[in-house]
Amino acid sequence: MRAVRxxxxxxxxxxxxxxxxxxxxxxxxIAPIAPPSAGGFDAALVQRGATLAAIGDCAVxxxxxxxxxxxxxxxLPTPFGTVFSTNITPDAETGIGGWxxxxxxxxxxxxxxxxxxxxxxxxPYDHFTLVTDDDDRALYAYLMTRQPVHATAPANxxxxxxxxxxxxxxxxxxxxxxxxxxxxxxxxxxxxRGAYLAEGLGHCGACHTPRNVLGAEKTGRKFxxxxxxxxxxxxxxSSSPAPVRWNAPALDHYLGQGWDELHGVARGxxxxxxxxxxxxxxxxxxxxxxxxxxxIGEPAAPxxxxxxxxxxxxxxxxxxxxxxxxxQAVTIGAGATTGGGDGALIxxxxxxxxxxxxxxxxxxxxxxxxxxxxxxPSAKNLANVVLYGLPAAAGARSPIMPGFAAAMDDAQLAALxxxxxxxxxDKGPWRDVDESVREARSAQTAPVVNxxxxxxxxxxxxxxxxxxxx
Amino acid sequence: xxxxxxxxxxxxxxxxxxxPLLYVLRGDLKLNAAKFGCGLGQCGACxxxxxxEPVFSCVTPVALLxxxxxxTLEGLGTVDKPAPIQRAFIAEQAAQCxxxxxxxxxxxxxxxxKNPRASDADIRAWLEPNLCxxxxxxxxxxxxxxxxxMMQTAQAGDAR
Numbered sequence: 001m002r003a004v005r006x007x008x009x010x011x012x013x014x015x016x017x018x019x020x021x022x023x024x025x026x027x028x029x030i031a032p033i034a035p036p037s038a039g040g041f042d043a044a045l046v047q048r049g050a051t052l053a054a055i056g057d058c059a060v061x062x063x064x065x066x067x068x069x070x071x072x073x074x075x076l077p078t079p080f081g082t083v084f085s086t087n088i089t090p091d092a093e094t095g096i097g098g099w100x101x102x103x104x105x106x107x108x109x110x111x112x113x114x115x116x117x118x119x120x121x122x123x124p125y126d127h128f129t130l131v132t133d134d135d136d137r138a139l140y141a142y143l144m145t146r147q148p149v150h151a152t153a154p155a156n157x158x159x160x161x162x163x164x165x166x167x168x169x170x171x172x173x174x175x176x177x178x179x180x181x182x183x184x185x186x187x188x189x190x191x192x193r194g195a196y197l198a199e200g201l202g203h204c205g206a207c208h209t210p211r212n213v214l215g216a217e218k219t220g221r222k223f224x225x226x227x228x229x230x231x232x233x234x235x236x237x238s239s240s241p242a243p244v245r246w247n248a249p250a251l252d253h254y255l256g257q258g259w260d261e262l263h264g265v266a267r268g269x270x271x272x273x274x275x276x277x278x279x280x281x282x283x284x285x286x287x288x289x290x291x292x293x294x295x296i297g298e299p300a301a302p303x304x305x306x307x308x309x310x311x312x313x314x315x316x317x318x319x320x321x322x323x324x325x326x327x328q329a330v331t332i333g334a335g336a337t338t339g340g341g342d343g344a345l346i347x348x349x350x351x352x353x354x355x356x357x358x359x360x361x362x363x364x365x366x367x368x369x370x371x372x373x374x375x376x377p378s379a380k381n382l383a384n385v386v387l388y389g390l391p392a393a394a395g396a397r398s399p400i401m402p403g404f405a406a407a408m409d410d411a412q413l414a415a416l417x418x419x420x421x422x423x424x425x426d427k428g429p430w431r432d433v434d435e436s437v438r439e440a441r442s443a444q445t446a447p448v449v450n451x452x453x454x455x456x457x458x459x460x461x462x463x464x465x466x467x468x469x470x
Numbered sequence: 471x472x473x474x475x476x477x478x479x480x481x482x483x484x485x486x487x488x489x490p491l492l493y494v495l496r497g498d499l500k501l502n503a504a505k506f507g508c509g510l511g512q513c514g515a516c517x518x519x520x521x522x523e524p525v526f527s528c529v530t531p532v533a534l535l536x537x538x539x540x541x542t543l544e545g546l547g548t549v550d551k552p553a554p555i556q557r558a559f560i561a562e563q564a565a566q567c568x569x570x571x572x573x574x575x576x577x578x579x580x581x582x583x584k585n586p587r588a589s590d591a592d593i594r595a596w597l598e599p600n601l602c603x604x605x606x607x608x609x610x611x612x613x614x615x616x617x618x619x620m621m622q623t624a625q626a627g628d629a630r
Contacts, residue, residue, distance in 0.1 A: 342533070349488035349531030354510060389511075392598065402511030402599075406523030407530040 025169030027116040030106065032098030035090050038145040049142025052135055054276040055284060056128075056201040058143075060269075061085045071095070071149040076122045077229060080215060081158035083122040091148035104140045105133070109178060111168070118168035120156075121175075121215065130181040130200035175216035194291030197284055204292070207233035207269065223295050225377065230443045231268040232378045238297045241375045243425070246296050251289035256282060257362075258398075264366040264373075265399050267390055268381065275393070343419025346412060350404065362399040368424040375425040379417045379433045383440035386413055410437050472532045476501070477545030487533035491525075492516045494532050495542060503543035503572040507601075514600030517573035518542045522584070524577045524599075543572045546579060555579050558617035559610075566604035574600050578614040586621040593618075 053059065062085045064073035072087040090097040096104065096114070103114040111125035112118060119125060131139075161167050181196045198204045207228040209217040218224070225235035234241055244262040246254075254260040258274040266274040277285050355365035368374050373381045389403030408416070414433050421430055430436070472489075474481045476499060483498045495501045495518070504527050507515030511526035518527045519541040547553030552560065555575045565571045574597065581588050581596045588596070593614050602610065 345488060345533055346531065349490070349533060350529055353529065400512050402526050402529055404525075404530075404534075406520050407525045407534050409534075412534055 021169070022166065025118075025166050027110075027112045027118070029116040030100060030103040030114050032092075032114065033100045035092050035097035035148070036144055041141040041145050045138050045141040046145050049138035049140070051280050051284070052139050052201060053142050054280045055197055055288075056139070056203070057273055057276050058088065058139075060272045060276060062088050068147075068149045068151065070143070070146055071151040072153040073151060075154075078122060078215065080162055081156060083120050083156045083158070084153040085122075086153050087149060087151045088143055089146050089149040089151075090144045091150050094150050094152045095148060096143065097148055101137065101140050104143075105136045108136055108139075111172060111176065118165040118172070120158075120165075120168060121171065124203040124206045126176050126217070127200055127203035127206060129176065129178050130196065132180060135201065171214065171216065174214070190287045190290050191294065193284065194287035194289070198288050198291050202288060204236065204288075208236045223292075228269045230380065230439065231270075231384060232376055232380050233269075234372050234376055236292055237295050240296050240372075241377060241427075242372045243370050243375050246293060248286070248290045248293040251292055252286045255289055256280075256285045259362040261361050262370055264371055265362050265390065267385060341415060341419070342412065343415040343417070344423070346408070346416045347419055347423075350407075351416075354401070365401070368420060371424070374420050375427055379421070379430045379436035380440065382417055382420065383413060383436045386416065387440050405441070410434070410441060413437050473536055474532060474540060475538070476540045477542060478539075483532070485532060488531050490528050491518070491530045491532050491535060491540070492527040495527060501542050501544050504576075505569055505572060507569070507573075512601075513570070514573040514577065515570050517576045517600065519576055519580055522580060524580045541576075543575055546575070553579075554620040555582070555614075555617045558620060559613040562609050562613035562616060564606055564609040564613040566606045570600060570602045570604075571610075574602070574610055574614075578617065582614070582618050582621050586618050588618060590615065 059069050061074055061076065062070045062072050064071070064075075064085075067073050068089070070087070070089050072085045074085045076083045076085060087095040089095040092098050099107075099114045106112050107114070107119060107123075108125060108128040108131055110129070111121065111123065156163065181200055183192045184195065187195070205217050205222060205226075207226050208223050209219075210221055210224050210226045212218050217226075223236035224239060226233045240246060242263055246263065250260045250263060254263060254266065255274055255277045258271065258278065259265040277288075351365070351368075355368055357364055359365075373385060376382075385401065386408065387403055387405040389401040390399055391403075392398055392400050404413075414437050417433050417437070418429060421427065472483050472485050472487055472494070474483060474494070476495070481499060483494050485494050485498060492504055492506060495504055496506075504518050505515040506528060507513035509528050511529035514526065516526055516528040517524050519525070520530070520535065520538050522539070522541075543556075547556050555578060559565065559571060559575060564574075577597055577600050578593070581593065585592070590611070593611060597610070597614070
């Protein structure tokens, strides 16, 4: 009798707790509106929204490969399951056409959908919460003046209880810190502009900060390096693996142009980010570079190219004129014919022709002694790049690297990776070579990611619906 | 000595293992269909199949290929008995200067072997790495479409 009573009381208490949770967590729907007419928005505001959308990379996640811009449907693999980006074109039924500006701002600030459901932080509202009213207004104006597309994203594949959106109330309670960006009075205006953009709309930390078991960024380890879709997002703090320390001018060039002479070409999920930033105001890109450079910190000495690299660049300068007319000479790398085993042989035969060739970046291959892909914490990025290369960008001049997925088996790639790590970095051997190679081979994330078109924020640069991108 | 399997035949070639496959095919084995274009894996004129997948033979050292099946255009058909892909390119007169055509045929062959029902969009996307400087792209696309139809129907058993 007593046992039954205890169980009853326990059940009641649990029900009460659940009731309180639901009561506290419940968010009301915001009444739908008739989609506002595109002509009703100020053109200058829309234009400003376009540049903000480029800095926020909206189109990068909210566009499926080969799909219509901003119509959603991109699969975002997370440790908890796959979340699909949604349609943020102003389609009344399947997009955000029925969202008022208040509903849009609530989503940006609190991660709540117009109908009151909780959004998952795959949508980085933990960053977007910093965005100002003015910028939210401009973004809203930009999005609501896009071509509406009727498209419904596939359903997420999250297991119970994560598929109950209300549980995100608990996550938000723990990890969402609402409030505007607070300027640091000790820093100048450029730095503060950069911090506002990088921490807010630009959401750099979403990939470059490690996440805890609940998928939230470890705020104590900001920019200590994270992961994105099968790629390593390198540390952007003092533990940056770049062989030549980044500084603001180098970051500015990299972010705006997609490459830097001493750091190489953006690839993987970073490629579309730099493509978007190419369309952003140069002053904003420079501000982000200034801010990120201070997170990485000043090098002990001014950045010096490695000695070997400096010699090679001098050689490239001399050879450049002749080389541009002479594509007929395949150079077999002179290096390492003995010692280093298969990896050395593969490097000399398959890689050195471009990576030690006469062409300068970005169309020539980077000196691998400068590559974070070799000095980074994992073999992931190297495996992705060797297997799938750098496919040509659609409609734009771009560096190309052929992929070797068909020519190289896993053992050959692993041997190559081990050789490159030993020969071109002063770090110890990778422990995850075999695993990285296997994952890169099976995930096939690289072609999709690298196939981002030249300017995702410009609809004319995107392939139309129905065209398949590999 | 490097051991290679080319068009179903076991070959032994006296070559440095670092030598690009293209040089061995053209220089040692006298298989001249694959062409030298850019030498950088960027134009596709040198495309051949390795285990059914297209590779740029100009940047693929033979050291990588032991135990793998290499197929060149000569392995698909002959002048007397052309393969469907070759008949289709002839029927559509898809070549102008013709330099890119062997590579185009090999890349298309790889797609159609896996999926003879490939859509026009699939074909376009698939052929993207191969360049044609004459501008016969539309004829090339028609030829691949024609080859796909041939492989789907009467000549299905004769795809190779």
